[in-house]
Amino acid sequence: MKALAARRRHPAALIALLVVGLITVGGLFAVLSPMQRAQAGAPQVSAQDVEAGKKLFLANCATCHGANGQGTKTGPSLAGVGAASVDFQVGTGRMPLAAPGVQAQRTEPVYFNQTQIDQMAAYVTSLGPGPGIPDEKYASGQGGNIARGGEIFRVNCAMCHNFAGSGGALTRGKYAPPLKDIEGKHIYEAMVTGPQSMPVFNETNLDPEAKRDVIAYLHFLDKNENPGGHALGNFGPVGDGFFFWLIAIPVMLGAAVWLGKKAA
Amino acid sequence: MSTTAHGESAPVADRGPRPAPSPAAKKIGGVLGWFDDRTGLAKPVRYLMHKVFPDHWSFMLGEVAMYSMVVALLTGVFLTLWFIPSAGHVEYTGSYIGLNGIHMSEAYKSTLDISFDVKGGLLIRQIHHWSANFFIAAVGLHACRIFFTGAFRKPREINWVIGTILLLLACIEGFAGYSLPDDLLSGTGIRVMEGFVQSAPIIGSYLAYFIFDGAFPGEAIIPRLYIAHVLLVPAILVGLVAAHLVLVVVTKHTQYPGPGRTNENVVGFPVMPVYAAKAGGFFFIVFGIIALTSALVTINPVWMYGPYDPSLVTADSQPDWYMGFADGALRLLPGWLEFSALGYTLSLNLALGSIVLLPVAFGLMGAYPFLEAWVTGDKREHHLLDRPRNTPTRTAIGMAAITCYLVMFLAAGNDLMAIKMGLSINDITRVLQVLFFLGPIIAFIVTKRICLSLQRQDRELALHGRESGRIVATPDGRFYEAHEPIDKYTMWNLVDYDAPKPLELTSGEDARGVKSPTAKSEKRRAAWSRFYFSDRIPPVTPGEVAAAHHDGHGHEAIEGGHREAVGSGSHSAGH
Structure with missing residues (x-):
């Protein structure tokens, strides 16, 4: 304590104080912010929820999906897509679509809170049954077999999403998005509903345990520090070559020019 | 070596009466004399030590290549101590939990063990891979320097041809190297290579069976690639590099034109002590940059790819950059080039980008000095370099070739360009297909005008x-x-x-018609x-x-x- 007091007028003290303050405030915001709050478990659905969901739907979705969710020329019918689809599309900010394009993109921030999303999901479920919100037990990926998940990932996902989930290109501007730092629930829902170009991996195709393992593997990749240094985005040899010719080779040439300039 | 050099250079450095040698120098001189009596090496060593080389940074590109090769050889020896070139089936139980309990080949498992369980193994692996990259890049850049300055002209055509072979061999050596770990990416690369071989008309499938000792993938390809990678190709590489260096000494080094520099002299500094110090220091700079790169940046994270399985493929399956042009050519070639005729299938979509492209590209490169000499009819020796601007057509041809290469090179990354720039992969491919033909022409005209x-x-x-x-x-x-x-x-x-x-042009007929x-x-x-x-x-x-x-x-x-x-x-x- 004495040492701390002695250094209180050190020029770096102000900066240190600022850093501590920013981390505290930022951390508190991150913990308390409504956007980050993950909802656990399948929500209880009531008639009020459906009613509230319908209101939200009419205000935000009906332009494209029709007043009764029956679909229009610009948007598909929502009967039977299920709560999982709504939770994924709205929860990742893909819907409501900002503008028509080749593919709906993940956007931040998400414009609805989880309660509103659940209400819309309840309304869409009332149009026709479909895949529900996944059980937190599987969607969290907790306790999954990482290595088995990796194998399942390489068999089913890597051809589009890349070996490390860095994403990949599809035809005509479509793409498989990167899978870094995605909530387990959304990964699960994407597998069950097959959004956009993605195929559906239903429960007989990949059982809930397999899906849990895939999520566990992806979360392992998120947390696992790359052992060999900077991973260059895990884009394979193209990333390596990009770094090599733009940074490593200029450094090497710079060394040659520098030494060449030195009078012998 | 350096002590020998000191002993040899002493008489030259001293102008006045020589001071009596110190006891230590006497001792060294005695030992060297013993060797000289038995080998007669003093004279050639003295000749080499006094050999004069001109100075310019672009002359050091070849040095980068040589030093990177030395680093690759040294680290490669380390890797052979642990790598097991076998397709034998094992279960992984090492420290990387992402693959715990997964079944794989011994080759892949030993690569993982080198990466995670051998002390310093991952760093050495990355130094090996990065140094190979530097080697090939430096050979390529060195070749560009030789080309644009006209250093390939008489009497150095043989060395140009050797250099061309070295570049091709370096690419093959690199391919054999990154194909060894038997991860998903390297297996995909071998699969593509099999396709190349199979696309040869008539003999293709027989040749593929011969190389793989049966159907793909088999168990033979890894040991075979291994022996090519650690013995066959390196032996030829080192031999050709030695021949390359001997020829540099024999034909003398070229120099840029400048006051006092003529076709008959070489203006520069002797090897001892100037170049011995400079080149020796540069070796450590090159080694240092390679080591730094390897310590900071991952190359080929085999643990991410998983073991090879012929039924799988991952997005971003590309070869290392030096084979990128061939991969790009495949991506540019339209599918309708594969067709059946008279009961045979002709896969020109594959063949043109591989078994035709590689020999044609390297053949043209190797033949260029002879083509140019035929056009100019120039039989003189050239020891003074050209400034690229003073040979506009040659420079323009070089830039056109580089443009052609770059288009194919970029095409190999068309999928990543599509995601990173938010474009359609189809459009990118179409544009590059057009640029393949148009780009070199534009580059030729623009370069020549400049x-x-x-x-x-x-x-x-x-x-x-x-x-x-x-x-x-x-x-x-x-x-x-x-x-x-x-x-x-x-x-x-x-x-x-x-x-x-x-x-x-003379009339083409004599006086009698x-x-x-x-x-x-x-x-x-x-x-x-x-x-x-x-x-x-x-x-x-x-x-x-x-x-x-x-x-x-x-x-x-x-x-x-x-x-x-x-x-x-x-x-x-x-x-």
Whole structure:
């Protein structure tokens, strides 16, 4: 304590104080912010929820999906897509679509809170049954077999999403998005509903345990520090070559020019 | 080696009476004398130590290549101590939990063990891979330097051909290397290679069966690639590098033109002590940069790819960059090039980008010195380098070839360009397909025009000197900008070059009207000569300089010493 007091007028003290303050405030915001709050478990659905969901739907979705969710020329019918689809599309900010394009993109921030999303999901479920919100037990990926998940990932996902989930290109501007730092629930829902170009991996195709393992593997990749240094985005040899010719080779040439300039 | 050199260089360094050698030097001299008595090496070593090399940073590209190769050889030896070149089936139980319990080949498992369980193994693996990248890049850049400065001309054509073979072998060696770990990416690369082989008409499938000892993937390919990678190709590489270096010593190193540098001399410093120190230090710089890169940046994270399984593929399956042009060619070739005729399937979509592209590209590269010599009919020896601008057509051909290469190279990354730039992969491919044909033509024209403009500017500078920005009013009311003459060192660089005229076509028949048997070939040669040399900016002659100084532009500046400066500079242009 004495040492701390002695250094209180050190020029770096102000900066240190600022850093501590920013981390505290930022951390508190991150913990308390409504956007980050993950909802656990399948929500209880009531008639009020459906009613509230319908209101939200009419205000935000009906332009494209029709007043009764029956679909229009610009948007598909929502009967039977299920709560999982709504939770994924709205929860990742893909819907409501900002503008028509080749593919709906993940956007931040998400414009609805989880309660509103659940209400819309309840309304869409009332149009026709479909895949529900996944059980937190599987969607969290907790306790999954990482290595088995990796194998399942390489068999089913890597051809589009890349070996490390860095994403990949599809035809005509479509793409498989990167899978870094995605909530387990959304990964699960994407597998069950097959959004956009993605195929559906239903429960007989990949059982809930397999899906849990895939999520566990992806979360392992998120947390696992790359052992060999900077991973260059895990884009394979193209990333390596990009770094090599733009940074490593200029450094090497710079060394040659520098030494060449030195009078012998 | 260095102690030998000290002993050898002592007589040269000393001008006055030699001081008595110290006891230590006497001892060293005794040991060296013992060796010399038995090997007679003192004389050749002294010759090498006194060998003079010219100095320029671009001459160090070849050194980067050689040093990177040494680093790759050293680290490669380390890796062989642990790598198991076998397709034998094992279960992984090492420290990387992402693959715990997964079944894989011994080759892949041992690569993982090197990465995670051998001390320093991952760093050495990355040094090995990065140094191989530096090796191939440096060989390529070195080849560019040789090409654009005309260092491949007589008497160095053999060394150019050796260099071309080295570049090809380096690429093959790299491919064999990154194919060994048997991860998903390397297996995909081998699968593509199998496709290349199979695309050979008639013999393709037999050849593939021969290489893989049966159907793909089999168990034979990894041991076979291993022996190619650690013994066969490196032995040829090292042998050719040795021959390459011997030829550099025999033909002497080229030098850039400059005052005092002629076709008959080499201006520079002796190996001992200057180049021994400089090159020795540069080795450590190269090693240091490679080690730093390897410590900071991952290359080929095999643990991410998982074990190879012929039924799987991952997005971003690309070869290392040096094979990228071939992969790009495959991505550019349209699918309709595969068709069946007379009961045979001809996969031109594959064959054109591989078994045709590689021999044609490297064949043209190796043959270029001979093609150019045929066009120019030049049988002289050349030890002075060309400035690229002074050979506009050659420079333009080089840039066209590089453009062609770059288009294929970029095409190999079309999927990543699509995601990163938010474009459609189809559009990118289409654009690159067009650019493959159009790009080289544009590059040729643009480069040639730039070279000619630079030559005109040089000519202007040589004739009229530098614009001083000083406006002078004469008593009779005329205004002009004073031009300052350039010094003779600069002048030398501007005027000391050859600009051959296109060959004149003789009538092709003699006085009696008998056609010359070589008429056709001569006609072709004349056409090529026109292509090369019809746009020419001749170097400034002494007469032209004198005339320029009398035409009223520069007379005010040509006084006393300046006249001498310009005179001696332009004198050299005549030789």
